[in-house]
Structures are given as C-alpha cells and as structure tokens.
Amino acid sequence: MRRRTLVRGVGAGTGAALTGLAGCLTRDAEEEEPDDGVEEPDENALRIATYTSMVTGERPAGRWLEEAFLEDHPNAELDWRVPEAGIEHFIRRGEIGAEPGADVYLGLTLGELVRVDEALGDDGELFESLERGRLDRDGRLRDDLTVDDPDDRVLPFDTGYISLVYDERDLENGPPDSFDALLESEYERALLAQDPRSSDPGLAFLLWTIAATGEDGYREYWQALRDNGLRLGESWTETYRNRYLEGEGSMIVSYSTDRVGAAAAERPLARHRVAMLEDAGYRNTEFAAVFADTPRAELAYEFLDFLLSSTAQAEIATRNVQFPAVADASVDLEPSFADRAREPERTVTMTYDDIRGNLGDWLSEWETLWTGESDG
Incomplete structure (x- = not known):
C-alpha cells in the first residue's frame, strides 16, 4: 500500500478538534494551518501523540520509526499528533471525560505523569497499566530506569x-x-x-x-x-x-x-x-504510555515492543541524541556517539x-x- 505520513496539530482548547496536517512532515507542525478536510484515520491507524522535534527537523526519530515499523506492519498506518499544549491537552480532555483522540503517548516524562495524576486524581485513568506479558523485549530494559509508578503505566525508550x-x-x-x-x-x-x-x-x-x-x-x-x-x-x-x-x-x-x-x-x-x-x-527519561480504553491496543503494544528492539534503540539514541533504554550491548551506536556523549559520575533524579x-x-x-x- 502507499504509505502517507500524517502529522496532526492539536488545538490547545479543551474542546478543540484533532484537526490535521497531512502529506509530509513539517518543521513546526503546531504552527501550520490545520487541514479540516483530513479524515480521521481508520482502525488500522495508530494515533501517536508526541512532541514537535520527534516528527520534524532534518532527521526526526519519528520518520525512521514509521518507515521501519511499517515494514513489518504493511497494513497499518501511523498518525502522529502534536498537541500545542503537550500533556496539558490530554489532561483537559480527561477533566471533561472526553476521548483522548490518541492511542499512544511517546515522550512522556515522570513530571508529566505526576501532573496527570495530580490533576485528574485517582479516578482519572488517562493511561492504562501496562500488560508486560505483551512485550517480548521488556526484560531488556535497564534496571536503573525502573519507575516507582504504583500503576505501572510507563515504558522507558530513551534517557x-x-x-x-x-x-x-x-x-x-x-x-x-x-x-x-x-x-x-x-x-x-x-x-x-x-x-x-x-x-x-x-x-x-x-x-x-x-x-x-x-x-x-x-x-x-x-x-x-x-x-x-x-x-x-x-x-x-x-x-x-x-x-x-x-x-x-x-x-x-x-x-x-x-x-x-x-x-x-x-x-x-x-x-x-x-x-x-x-x-x-x-x-531525565522519556517514556511511552498507552491511553486507557484504546481500541487499537494490539497495535499499540506491538509498537511499544518495537521501540525496544536493537535497531530502534540505536536510531532513537542517534536521532534524539539520548542514551538507549536497554541494558544489553546489542545496540550498535556509532563510535562518534560514545566519543562525544558524556555520562555523569553521579546521577541525580527524583522518584x-x-x-x-x-x-x-x-x-x-x-x-x-x-x-x-x-x-x-
């Protein structure tokens, strides 16, 4: 099938429609005029919410992830969504009980997860608890990236x-x-x-x-x-x-x-x-999470598992300029990465x-x- 990359700018208001930008990746997706004629994706389209630089620029990780993932899932489609207000957009939708309009959040941080929980409370289930048994590569994750989230909702993909x-x-x-x-x-x-x-x-x-x-x-x-x-x-x-x-x-x-x-x-x-x-x-670790009650759960978990593959980890690290989230040595990074990237003697982080x-x-x-x- 002919693949087309969708990048949808998401309005900042609580009732904003998820209108889109279709046909190509743009440098600043959220600043483009929305194309109200773009139809909602079909049931084979995985809707991924993320931030601008994941899908724009000279070598965005999102472009590579899409091409590689669709090699193994030729009947699927990735529909990238770039909310102007970031996680706040989905918090607002959660506050009014609206469907989030996305299946996966790619690029969540621990601070943002806490903001979700503080805003929506214990009854606000924006993201689902991960079914780890559906992830074949979950055991590859670095032990130091384990998160003390009581509901186990996030999967590290770089740090x-x-x-x-x-x-x-x-x-x-x-x-x-x-x-x-x-x-x-x-x-x-x-x-x-x-x-x-x-x-x-x-x-x-x-x-x-x-x-x-x-x-x-x-x-x-x-x-x-x-x-x-x-x-x-x-x-x-x-x-x-x-x-x-x-x-x-x-x-x-x-x-x-x-x-x-x-x-x-x-x-x-x-x-x-x-x-x-x-x-x-x-x-500062980046996580992926699955929105609660997504109708595309199977495809969402296949995408999350793909993020932890050696090839995806190498490309994410190179294109996002971050360190891999997996522990084994099968991630083949360019020698220049190790020469130029620095890891601190001590790591500070909050739980x-x-x-x-x-x-x-x-x-x-x-x-x-x-x-x-x-x-x-």
Missing part, C-alpha cells in the same frame, strides 16, 4: 542527563562546577534555561535544584539565579536555536549528549562543551513518590517567585 552546555571561548575561567559557583558574578547573564511550566528540561532543572538545595532552599536559590541574570525561554528549541546559537548566552541548560547533535549539524564543538554541576547530571503531592506546590511557588506576583 538523558540534564547538564550545562557552554561556549569555552566565552568563559575565561571555565564553567562553574557547582550550584554555588553558578551564582558567582563572572557568570552574570551567562546562563539560559527553560521555563519549567512549559519545558521538560526546564522542569528537570527545577527538580534538580530542589534536590540539591532542599525544599527550604530552592526558592532562595532561584532568587539568586534571577538576581544573577538567568534568562528563561519557553522551550528547549526556542532557547537553544533562537537564543543560545544566536549568542545571547554563554551557557545553557541542556543535555550531556549535545556534542553528538552539534557534530551532526556541523556546529562548532567549542560552543558545545559539557559541564557537570557537583560531578552529576539529572537523569514518582518524591514528586507526587509536591509538584503543583513547587511550580506555584516557583511561579510566584519568578513573576514577582503573590496571592496576598
């Missing part, structure tokens, strides 16, 4: 480490090596980061500062960051492409694998040095139990501090 990326030509004395050093005057207005309300790495950085300074200390720490000229972007893409690459800052909160992507894009590696604060990086019940308050307190607004 990375939040760190600082810096331009060695701009920092005369080198990068900071600790959270305290980051506040020194020589780094005034040097750091770019992402808004934790709208960005996964931005939220990971906030959680990292809470882990490092404590619940009683992170507010004071963020005030000091702000006083030292920290600037925020809405997303990683906007902060990196539109600000860091344009020379607005000498450092950016990003990933310890950035040199892999920079080399592939033929960008100067001197501008993509990696610095670990306290010799550590904050582990589901650490975050659940706290995330909403942390974000609210952070917003009050950052915007200078209060409820009083």
Whole structure:
C-alpha cells in the first residue's frame, strides 16, 4: 500500500478538534494551518501523540520509526499528533471525560505523569497499566530506569542527563562546577534555561535544584539565579536555536549528549562543551504510555515492543541524541556517539513518590517567585 505520513496539530482548547496536517512532515507542525478536510484515520491507524522535534527537523526519530515499523506492519498506518499544549491537552480532555483522540503517548516524562495524576486524581485513568506479558523485549530494559509508578503505566525508550552546555571561548575561567559557583558574578547573564511550566528540561532543572538545595532552599536559590541574570525561554528549541546559537548566552541548560547533535549539524564543538554541576547530571527519561480504553491496543503494544528492539534503540539514541533504554550491548551506536556523549559520575533524579503531592506546590511557588506576583 502507499504509505502517507500524517502529522496532526492539536488545538490547545479543551474542546478543540484533532484537526490535521497531512502529506509530509513539517518543521513546526503546531504552527501550520490545520487541514479540516483530513479524515480521521481508520482502525488500522495508530494515533501517536508526541512532541514537535520527534516528527520534524532534518532527521526526526519519528520518520525512521514509521518507515521501519511499517515494514513489518504493511497494513497499518501511523498518525502522529502534536498537541500545542503537550500533556496539558490530554489532561483537559480527561477533566471533561472526553476521548483522548490518541492511542499512544511517546515522550512522556515522570513530571508529566505526576501532573496527570495530580490533576485528574485517582479516578482519572488517562493511561492504562501496562500488560508486560505483551512485550517480548521488556526484560531488556535497564534496571536503573525502573519507575516507582504504583500503576505501572510507563515504558522507558530513551534517557538523558540534564547538564550545562557552554561556549569555552566565552568563559575565561571555565564553567562553574557547582550550584554555588553558578551564582558567582563572572557568570552574570551567562546562563539560559527553560521555563519549567512549559519545558521538560526546564522542569528537570527545577527538580534538580530542589534536590540539591532542599525544599527550604530552592526558592532562595532561584532568587539568586534571577538576581544573577538567568534568562528563561519557553522551550528547549526556542532557547537553544533562537537564543543560545544566536549568542545571547554563554551557557545553557541542556543535555550531556549535545556534542553528538552539534557534530551532526556541523556546529562548532567549542560552543558545545559539557559541564557537570557537583560531578552529576539529572537523569531525565522519556517514556511511552498507552491511553486507557484504546481500541487499537494490539497495535499499540506491538509498537511499544518495537521501540525496544536493537535497531530502534540505536536510531532513537542517534536521532534524539539520548542514551538507549536497554541494558544489553546489542545496540550498535556509532563510535562518534560514545566519543562525544558524556555520562555523569553521579546521577541525580527524583522518584514518582518524591514528586507526587509536591509538584503543583513547587511550580506555584516557583511561579510566584519568578513573576514577582503573590496571592496576598
């Protein structure tokens, strides 16, 4: 059959229709005009919700995943859905009891899972508990990526480490090596980061500062960051492409694998040095989840199992510039990946139990501090 790639932009409102973009992958799917004439996919189409860079750009992982998956499933079709509001779109639909309009979420983070649970409560079943027996490759997963989700709803498919990326030509004395050093005057207005309300790495950085300074200390720490000229972007893409690459800052909160992507894009590696604060990086894992009551459960599980194959893991790592989620050595990464990607000596991360019940308050307190607004 003739395959066609569907990328559907999803509106931000709770009642927004899942209108689409058909025919090709676009660079910024959510910014394109929706094509209201695109019909809903048939029963053989797996609807995958994800983020923009998974399906756009020069070498998106989604394009490769689609072509490879359909080689073994020639009668199927993948229908990519890119919600403007990310996970918030599906939270809003869950709040009004609407059908999510997707079968799989690809790119969920632990923080987003907690946001789902805090918003919808124990009765809001947005994602189903995984039937692990339907996944032949589940046993390949790294033990350190096991999640303490009480309902066992997520499957890791790649992981990375939040760190600082810096331009060695701009920092005369080198990068900071600790959270305290980051506040020194020589780094005034040097750091770019992402808004934790709208960005996964931005939220990971906030959680990292809470882990490092404590619940009683992170507010004071963020005030000091702000006083030292920290600037925020809405997303990683906007902060990196539109600000860091344009020379607005000498450092950016990003990933310890950035040199892999920079080399592939033929960008100067001197501008993509990696610095670990306290010799550590904050582990930020991406997960896949199956929406509850999907009518395409069989195809959804076949896709999740395919994500853990050696070939898929190698391509995801290379194209998403992250580390594989499986433990065995059969993932054949290019030698340049190992040469340029850095793993920290220590890994910091928060568990589901650490975050659940706290995330909403942390974000609210952070917003009050950052915007200078209060409820009083």
